[in-house]
Amino acid sequence: xxxxxxxxxxxxxxxxxxxxxxxSGVAGGGDPAAASxxxxxxxxGVPGLKPELPPEGIVNNRVVRVxxxxxxxxxxxxxxxxxxxxxxxxxxGYDHLSxxxxxxxxxHWLNSIGVSAFVLKYRLKEYGAPAPLQDVLRAIRLVRSQAxxxxxxxxxxxxxxxxxxxxxxxxxxxLYDDPDGKTGAKLDEVSARPDFALLLYPVITMAPPxxxxxxxxxxxGRTPTPDxxxxxxxxxxxxxxxxxxxxxxAGDDRTVPADNNSVQFYLAxxxxxxxxxxxxxxxxxxxxxxxxxxxxAEWPLRAAEWLKGHGWLAK
Numbered sequence: 001x002x003x004x005x006x007x008x009x010x011x012x013x014x015x016x017x018x019x020x021x022x023x024s025g026v027a028g029g030g031d032p033a034a035a036s037x038x039x040x041x042x043x044x045g046v047p048g049l050k051p052e053l054p055p056e057g058i059v060n061n062r063v064v065r066v067x068x069x070x071x072x073x074x075x076x077x078x079x080x081x082x083x084x085x086x087x088x089x090x091x092x093g094y095d096h097l098s099x100x101x102x103x104x105x106x107x108h109w110l111n112s113i114g115v116s117a118f119v120l121k122y123r124l125k126e127y128g129a130p131a132p133l134q135d136v137l138r139a140i141r142l143v144r145s146q147a148x149x150x151x152x153x154x155x156x157x158x159x160x161x162x163x164x165x166x167x168x169x170x171x172x173x174x175l176y177d178d179p180d181g182k183t184g185a186k187l188d189e190v191s192a193r194p195d196f197a198l199l200l201y202p203v204i205t206m207a208p209p210x211x212x213x214x215x216x217x218x219x220x221g222r223t224p225t226p227d228x229x230x231x232x233x234x235x236x237x238x239x240x241x242x243x244x245x246x247x248x249x250a251g252d253d254r255t256v257p258a259d260n261n262s263v264q265f266y267l268a269x270x271x272x273x274x275x276x277x278x279x280x281x282x283x284x285x286x287x288x289x290x291x292x293x294x295x296x297a298e299w300p301l302r303a304a305e306w307l308k309g310h311g312w313l314a315k
Contacts, residue, residue: 039118041069041138046123047183053126062096065126069135071142072119074107075151080114084312085152086198087139088119091163091287094132094218095125101289102162109290113304114313116152118143122168125218129232130180132219136172137181137192145190156312158196158243162289163256164215166202170234170265173197173243193243196312198303200248201256201286202265205233210260238268244275246306248299250284277306 046068056065076082088110090102097103099119107117122135140157147154161169175181176193203215207229220228230236249262256262262278269276284296292299307313 037073039071039073039142041071041120041135041142044185047134048127048131050126059096061100062092063099063121064096064124066097066121066123067126069123069138070121071139072104072107072121073150074104074111074117074119076111076114076116080111081116081151082114082156082313082315083151083153084114084156084158084307085116085118085143085147085150086110086158086160087136087143087169087194088117089122089136089159089161089165089168090119091161091165092124093212093214094128094164095214097121097124097165098162098287098289101291102165102287105290106160106162109300113307114315115307116150120168128221129219129228130178132168133171133175133178133181134183136168137176138183138185138187140172140176140192140194141187141190144192145187156195158198158312159194160198160200161202162200163287164203164212164218166199167204167215167219167234169194169197170199170202170204171232173245174234174237174239193241196244196246196307196310198246198248198306199262199265200289200299201250201253202247202261203256204235204261204265206230207233210257210264212256212261235265235268238265238272238274240272240274242269242272242274244310245269245277246303247276247278248281248296248303249278250281250286250288250294250296252283253286255286275310277302 088106090097092098103119110117120139123131144154144157159169159172182188203212206216247262249258266278281296283294284292
């Protein structure tokens with residue numbers, strides 16, 4: 001029997017074993033409550049709050065109608081902690097949030113490699129742009145400003161995003177100093193530039209060809225202007241100060257075309273001289289998160305190697 005094809009999956013299972021323990025409350029000192037602290041992102045009041053909207057709800061295990069953004073904190077186990085924090089942006093086409101497969105499950109994996117995780121619950125289509133950008137930049141500023149309290153380093157705060165959440169994370173990496181991401185709060189003085197970004201099957205462009213129409217419509221409405229399409233296309237804002245980026249995409253993704261999104265962003269990063277790595281799998285589809293049954297399931301191994309190679313997993 002040839003066991004070579006099984007080795008990557010076996011290694012992945014070993015890597016994720018601590019995550020399974022964390023999910024059952026074994027990691028983090030055996031206290032499930034320690035991995036579920038919820039932080040109000042806007043204690044002084046949500047900018048542009050729409051009190052007339054229906055309350056937040058859960059439909060098919062997906063969060064909808066977010067009006068009060070939060071961060072759910074999953075601290076790394078003390079014996080593994082590297083002092084690195086990653087803010088997780090779940091996907092859902094700006095219509096809903098996949099808070100499990102692209103949220104808490106990702107947090108448990110990050111904990112298993114010594115990274116403190118913060119799952120972001122950001123505003124969606126009911127608010128549109130620039131609310132999601134405001135939320136993710138606020139999250140970065142909050143974690144960085146309270147780094148000592150979270151036992152992380154202020155120069156080790158990154159983002160990871162999936163699908164539309166990948167667009168949120170990519171915008172954080174490129175529009176971190178944009179006026180649209182500021183609200184006049186004192187915390188705006190803290191840098192919102194992520195130190196690195198990981199993007200999985202991300203929505204990048206808002207312009208044809210290759211635009212994911214559902215995400216664009218939810219974020220920008222039915223008739224966005226040309227200026228809006230350019231402003232919210234993350235590849236149009238890559239510069240040499242864009243943080244190092246790790247990308248994952250499946251070639252058979254029919255929801256977010258790779259050539260006009262991940263590949264386009266990767267080429268923009270290379271042109272700007274930004275360290276970047278793209279893992280392009282033959283199969284995997286869209287939205288696999290932590291549950292792919294294809295070779296795309298290896299992506300956490302590759303991501304951990306990338307993080308380690310840059311020194312973000314070193315204590």
